[in-house]
Structures are given as C-alpha cells and as structure tokens.
Ligand SMILES: [Zn+2]
C-alpha cells in the first residue's frame with residue numbers, strides 16, 4: 463500500500479513507540495512540523511485503513527501501534543497525560559478464561575490505570591493548600 467510521505471512518517475512514529483501515544487506527542491516529534499490538522503486527517507486515514515487502533519481516555523485519543531502485540535498495559539496521568547508502560551500482565555489468565563467461557567477468540571487487550579504522576583500530585587497538592595489558606 464502506498465502512503466503519502468506524511469502518513470508514512472506518522473505511522474513510523476506510532477510503530478516505533480513503545481507506548482500508546484497521543485496526537486500532540488506525534489505532532490511534536492515530527493520534523494518539520496506539519497499543520498496539526500493534517501496530522502489529524504492522516505491519523506483518520508490510517509485508522510480507516512486499519513493500520514492503527516486508538517482508544518479515548520478522558521477525552522484524549524491515544525494511538526496504539528500494531529507493534530504493541532496483543533497487549534498493552536499503561537498508567538496515564540490525568541493531569542499531564544503522560545503515559546507509563548508496565549510489563550506485568552495480570553490479565554492473561556482472565557483472557558484465557560473469557561476465551562473459554564464466551565467461546566471467543568480474543569486477540570488483544572489493553573489495560574490502563576488513571577491517576578496522577580508524582581510531579582502532578584505534588585503540584586496539585588500545593589495548589590490545594592494555596593487556595594485553602
Ligand atoms: Zn502528570
């Protein structure tokens with residue numbers, strides 16, 4: 463399949479990412495930086511072609527590369543939207559069980575937790591204390 467230069471670049475950024483990645487991150491890593499609207503459009507195109515998947519978390523869209531084979535596990539900061547990977551796969555047993563119970567061939571799973579990273583937590587607490595005093 464032939465992709466335009468920009469679409470190929472964006473796909474490379476997503477595929478080379480170890481984590482799920484949001485559109486601003488993708489845009490930020492492109493050099494030269496294209497118009498962000500064309501990044502949105504390219505991502506729509508790649509999704510339609512089934513080259514990438516996405517999930518929306520708290521209104522932010524994250525792209526999942528096909529590189530994250532079968533499963534991904536993340537912690538996402540609600541404040542700075544930073545994504546951290548973790549390796550422990552605690553749900554493969556559940557996946558197997560569901561496969562049997564529901565008679566389903568399950569091909570992938572994405573597990574994520576939301577919260578506040580240390581820096582944001584500290585910043586938020588400071589803010590809270592300031593408004594109280
Ligand atoms: Zn944070």
Ligand SMILES: [Zn+2]
Pocket residue numbers: 533534535550551552553554571
């Ligand atoms: Zn897993």
